[in-house]
Structure formats: structure tokens, C-alpha cells
Amino acid sequence: MTRYDEIFENNRMWMASKTASDKEFFEKLAVEQNPDYLYIGCSDSRVPTNEIMGLDAGEVFVHRNIANLVNNVDLSVMSVINYAVRHLSVKHIIVCGHYNCGGVKAAMQPADLGLLNPWLRNIRDVYRLHRQELDAIEDDHARYNRLVELNVQEQCVNVIKTAAVQQSYVERGYPTVHGWVYDLNTGRLIDLKIDFEGILHNIQEIYDLTGQGLMKKKDDK
Numbered sequence: 001m002t003r004y005d006e007i008f009e010n011n012r013m014w015m016a017s018k019t020a021s022d023k024e025f026f027e028k029l030a031v032e033q034n035p036d037y038l039y040i041g042c043s044d045s046r047v048p049t050n051e052i053m054g055l056d057a058g059e060v061f062v063h064r065n066i067a068n069l070v071n072n073v074d075l076s077v078m079s080v081i082n083y084a085v086r087h088l089s090v091k092h093i094i095v096c097g098h099y100n101c102g103g104v105k106a107a108m109q110p111a112d113l114g115l116l117n118p119w120l121r122n123i124r125d126v127y128r129l130h131r132q133e134l135d136a137i138e139d140d141h142a143r144y145n146r147l148v149e150l151n152v153q154e155q156c157v158n159v160i161k162t163a164a165v166q167q168s169y170v171e172r173g174y175p176t177v178h179g180w181v182y183d184l185n186t187g188r189l190i191d192l193k194i195d196f197e198g199i200l201h202n203i204q205e206i207y208d209l210t211g212q213g214l215m216k217k218k219d220d221k
């Protein structure tokens, strides 16, 4: 059997394993989805979203692209965020990057990458914003890894800039936004513990889209 055909055999076994433990597994899922999480990650085949989170079908809404970018003129990611927040009412939005990201590496090569130029320029912009810190790191590998982390942080900022996230958080207290990095070498997920409330407060000084004025930071009371 070719590897392509194996996929359908794998699928039959998967269906059987799901219905063995819960006869109505698929019927229940077919009615509606109610995920608590929106995951925005890299398309890299080595980062299997549901597996690394230990979540089943129906538990995480997913968007993936090269280097997990959240660009405000990308209709695809903006639609995903809007739908996830306004219709699915997700409680958490995760931007997940990964070390050894080919997209991040490519962005740092002094080369014309054709169609990828405008896409990867978002990462060069992240470098420009954090140039001092990054230029001070002598080891190339460590510098790339740090850029992966800073890219995640900046894409979280882009998520927080959206009207959907600001309005929902002010009105309902969710979603919160998290930045993660996945380590391909070990399989470990790392929470970068970004300061969501602090970032939201700073962003609202310029990007307030709630129509309700600035959100108070908890420690400003």
C-alpha cells in the first residue's frame, strides 16, 4: 500500500477508535463546535496543534500560516479572529511560534524571496523594533530563537489591537491573549507569559476601538 492510501486506512481506524469509547462522538460534534481556544500557529508540519495541546476534535479553533503572523490586512487571519471571538466566544487566544522556524530564518537572509518578501517583511519589522536587544546577542542561533519569541510577542500585540478582542474583553472579560513557543528539539510548550493587561492598556492609548475609553489597569485603582 502506498503512503497516500494509508491515510484512508488510518482514518478508518481513527473513526473506529473514537466511536469505541463514545458511540455518539461524531454525532455530537456535528451539531456544533464550542472551542475555548483559538490557536494561531506556524504551518510547519512538525508542530501538530491538537497533539501538542492534548486536545481533541472540537476543542481548538485553528489558524496557521508561515511564521504565525497576524497582519491587519490579511483578511484570512482577521476573519478567523473575528469569528472566533464574536461567534464562538473563545476564552483564550494563543499565538504559538516555534524555535528553528524556517520562516523567521528566511526573513533574516539578505535575499530576494519573491512572493514571500511582503509576508516575511512583517518579521523584519519585528527585528527593527527590537534591533538593539537582538544585535547585542552574538550567537546566531540564540539570536534567531530570541527573534522567534519577540515575533510571537508582537503578533500577540496585533491580536490585541483588533476591535473584536478589545470590545469583548471590556464587555465580557475575555478572551485573554497568550504567547507560546514550541521547542521542536524537546516537544516542550513554553508560555512566554506576556503581560496581556499591560499590553492592552498601552495599546488602548493609541488603538482604542472600544468606544468606551481607556480600560483601567488592575493596579491603577
Ligand SMILES: [Zn+2]
Residues within 6 Å of the ligand: 042, 043, 044, 066, 067, 068, 098, 100, 101, 102, 103, 104
Ligand atoms: Zn515556522
